[in-house]
Amino acid sequence: MSSSAEIGIADQDKVTMGSKPRLPLSSRVGYGLGDLACVLVFTGMSSYLALFYTDAVGISASVAGLIILGARLLDGIFDAAVGAVSERTRSRWGRFRPWIMFGALPLGVFAALTFTAPFPGDTAAAVIWAVVTYGVCGLVYSIVNVPYAALSGVMAETPADRVSMNSMRFALGSIGLVATSVVTLPLVGAFGGSSGTPISIQGFTFTAAMFAVIAVILFFVTYRTSRETVKPVRTDRVPFKETLSAIFTNGPLFLVAVLTILGGVAFYSRLGVIVYYYIYSANAAPLVPLLIPLSPVAALVGSLVFSRFARRIGKRNLFIIGMAVQVVALTALFFVDPANLGVVIVLTVVHGLSGFTIPLTYSMVADAADYGEYKSGVRADGISFALVSIAQKLAFAVGGASVLLIGIFGYQPNVQQTSEALQGINFVVNLFPAIIGLIAILTALAYRITDAQAAQIRTDLNTGTIAVAKATRRG
Template sequence: MKNSLTWKNIVGYGLGDVANNFAFAMGAMFLLNYYTDTAGIHAAVAGTMLLVVRIFDAVADVVVGRVVDSTRSRWGKFRPFILFGAVPLMIFSILVFSVPSFLSDGQKIFYIYLTYMGLGVCYSLVNIPYGSLSTAMTQNPEERARLGAARTIMASFTYTLLAFVISPAIGGGHGESQSTYTLYTAILAVVGVGLYWMCFASTRENITRTVEQPSLRISLRTLKSNRPLIILCLVAIATLTGTFSLSAAGLYYVRYILNDMSYFSVLIFIQTFLGAVLAAPLVPRLVRRIGKKSTFLLGSGIAACSYLTLFFFLSASPYVAFALFACASFGASLCMTVMWALEADTVEYGEYRTGVRIEGLTYSLFSFTRKCGQALGGSLPAFILVSFGYVSNQPQTAEAVMGIKLSVAVIPALFMLLAFIGMVFYPLTEKRYQQILIEIEQRKKNSQEFLETLEENQVYRRRTE
């Protein structure tokens, strides 16, 4: 299969995920702790809000996917959303970290629901087209793996950058951190808009749909018949629940168990950047040798075993704990990187089964389930902390410490194991995928030949009449 992407296209596409994570990673790493320790919102209230709003966002993703699939413009189908959605998204990324201190408790709750819902809708309007864009850039499996690797590396770099810059700045996490959060989110917003526009300028849509936009009924029937997509979505829920539980609880771990906030930057570096740098370059090679499914199974197995072992060393030895974090990060990064390529493959499978190509709605369903996993993983630590007696900005009891340990290690291990089990049943192998591509191209060729023959017959009939 002919390669079509340049490094400019691949790197430019990856820059879009840097911008994505200026909004997304900030929420994953800092938002729960910001709400509880800086804005003064009870952990149970914050956890409930994160769960409810992310499920709302997940439902909104399906609507956005339908809108994306019906879009036509001179810039393509997906790229206009990146161009015009960047500014609203970054404005809301500032607002969610700017809860006014003069509001009453009830007004604060209303404010966090309103701004976080706004952020979620704007993020969907940019991220679903961004994620779908890879399906329109290439059908080459290795190139799709490179695009996934670019996303993973860029996202991991962003996580690490934010941890090293913002974690020391917020210090103990008390009320005086508010101005720091607002300042840094404003700077990130300006840079993020520029990165989105660079992504827009350096990417092109090379794969186009050959039929008109299908009806909603046909689109939903296409999704329902796409067994690989359904299994992948269930796997994504488990994977994201595990990784986001660690992301949400990591700050509590270094603050209340290690009692040293400087470790947070090290933890994020290991958890995101180090794992991605080690794993992402290997993914195209692993895909070529053992396939995408086996690559995911390898990664989820490594992650599940590492997280489970980690539980026994969280307090005993920080160095052993960080080594196990690195092993878990490597495994999880293999999963997260190859998952984007797996999702792109399900678009062709749906087209093969039904003749309907719906990139936007396919990605929106995938995004829907990812956000369900993010919602579950991001909110579980809040409920666990409350049930184990956590009190913000105070020395924690042994029970509260155990709650933090469960959130950091046991929950990730359990859900990565579930992801492994789910992927065992994923039916789309590399050989089958290549057969599907050949069949789709043959159908398009036959359809084109039929149309040309029909046109010739009509011309001949007009001449002879």
Template sequence: MSKLTVKEKIGYGLGDGASNIIWQTIMLFMAYFYTDIYGLSAFHMGIMFLVVRILDAFFDVYIGFLADHTSTKHGQFRPYLLWFSLPFGILGSLTFFTPEFGETGKLIYAYVSYTALSLLYTLVNVPYCAMINNLSQNPDERVSMQSYRFAFAALGGIIVSVIALPLTKTLGGGNLQHGYFYSMVLMGIISTVMFYLCFALTNEKYVRPVDKSQKFSTVFKELRHLSSDRNWRKLFLLNVVNLTAGILKTGGAMYFVTYYLHRPDLVSIILTIILGAKFFGSMFTTALYSRLDRLFAYKMAMTVQAAIMFGLFFVPAQYVVVICVIIGCIHFINSTATPLQWSLLSDIIDHIESKAGKSFSGLVFSTNIFAIKVGIAIGGALMGWLLTVGGYIGNSATQADTATLCIRLIFTVIPALLILSLILILRKYNLDQKKDGGAYSPKNASTDDLSEVKGELR
């Protein structure tokens, strides 16, 4: 199997950079934007995050099925980047537009725009994620591509953290509602260009035969076979819990810096530290873990990360430099492990496809993104409800002690507990990597009996 060129890896990475120009803005600023700029209550925001994410998540499965049965002159998954990147960039800006409506009208607009953006994210990101198995069949190359991918994802986030808040002030002329919208118009343009470059610089070399005659009803049979795989179930749950923790860590940063440190001037700096740590962490994955079992390395990274997060809770607000260093360490460690986690999905795809004799990449990655969106929904709702319970008042210069305590818990202790639970979820995960040309097999085949898959799916 030939190795991919650096140009191809950069091209693949640009796709997640493009996604994260928009998506990191949502992760970092959306909750704060809705409560303090747009004017939604924390309670309504929490309900909306939960409802929209769960509704949208079901769309993921359909797109995964559709992508698995797509065949064009441009490939199987790449065309989706060409078709839907521009609409995704446009909706990214419209979601941060504040219409001059009443409370009900603004709530409806938020639901519609946020849902549309999430659907378009699915249309570009499910095929993008699934594309990796068509780019290379080499396990080490896939880990390397995931490292490039998440490095560029962090780079996209760095662009957001460095220029977003200054742009909102500069472009808005003192009006933050206008500032957020105009800033996102620029972000949408950058995102679209990066997606087009990803399309141009990649090539799907390994495409399984596609049966375009398959009807959507087939997806239920395919989902049944996925759900019968214990390792797939574990990774699905892992993504739900991991993203619940992730949305608390990232979405809570604005509140933590503004209302616990009382240093809103440091928001851009701390967000840059977070995303810079993610960038370098992703690039160090191979160097740190190449000699270790991937599963062991992942569990070790999660344990260390959780321990540091517990410690952060007890650091007094005046120790700003210490807090910045700790936050950087947390996100560096987390990002070294992220490519490992995503490479496990490729193992599952190889295992299932070797039995079924057909493409499962789109469906596996779409159900993975389904899990991610459920996790984001739970995390966003949990954050909104905890802020409400704590007595948080949006855009208030001072907050009650209970609100400040909730903000600290949201940013440190609660995600730390969730991260520790990931280790328990991965108990008895039994898919072994065997570097014999990209083949994978379970330690105990009886636990994942897919011997009948090929016959039933045809």
């Protein structure tokens, strides 16, 4: 890691950039709507994918977990290719915006197809169909999501703008999580027709299709309201080998990627299996539509209320505080009787309020990308955000594959669970993410770029003298 002297900052008190967001509210909201769209077609509905596979289609929990894990690892690898190609895109629409425009509709189609099962009664065919549809959906999601994430680094220059953008992104994404949490199962039941069960294939298919249509519209709003204003200092086409060298020598970027994995696992891993906790451990199946939104709603509030403190104490320090709150709340939840819903609700809300750690890591990516350009003269927005997107996919993969863990503990769908299975569900939902959160805190201590340093780096890049000199020496 680099100290302030190493990155050429003689007096941090002279740094004045980033005190106020300068990006128009319409651009910040329009950008945030893109994450709402992502939640509707992928993140939010993925919270119900395991339940769809196990309880509607009839695939075993272990196989469902492997399908989710494998697909997310595959599209995580694909992210790097998308990042490399998108940052080299040259078009009248920009580098990243056209990927959103042209990828939105295919993503909506495959998001709907993921929640179909055209081979009733044939488990082998159902597994193959799940592998193909969810696998392709994940790949198309990468085509849209990686350029979308990279937009935050080229739409805003100041640390304050970047925190504001990503807080808006997280806030609207949280609204999407709340919406999917509250209405998904009721919609599945309503669209199920005469199936006679609240969890049916038909219900999931119609619900996913409705969300897909809304998401495609929101993606186009994001495209229309976004502008790419931050341009690379080097205007020539940078060799891919040189880009990789810039990435692999960017220590802060790799730390942010690790924090994204750990913070994502700590917060999101429980979302993929918490429905099992409420249904089987707490015996509160009728209250699931009200209980599942607790964390997303609290995270939305926490992001809007607490993210602003990043300007005072720094993004890293606020991240550490947020993770500490999560660890304490989750550890307490592990030891609380799940039937004591009052205490469970309070601790869940406390955990959710600390969800502001997620947008903090997003905004740290742009700072790390600036640092990489400052150090090497090469700007690698696409691959930088692809690296962190891979980290996010790994976090979601662990979360989605958590159903594999409860399968190992003996979970069986639609039956009374054994004490071992219930203890396993409790461990996976609460104690496991608490352990990951503790590791995240220790990792964050190694991140050294302050907000003042990030602002000064951006100022120096705007003058062009440092990076241009480095590029000239290489050329």
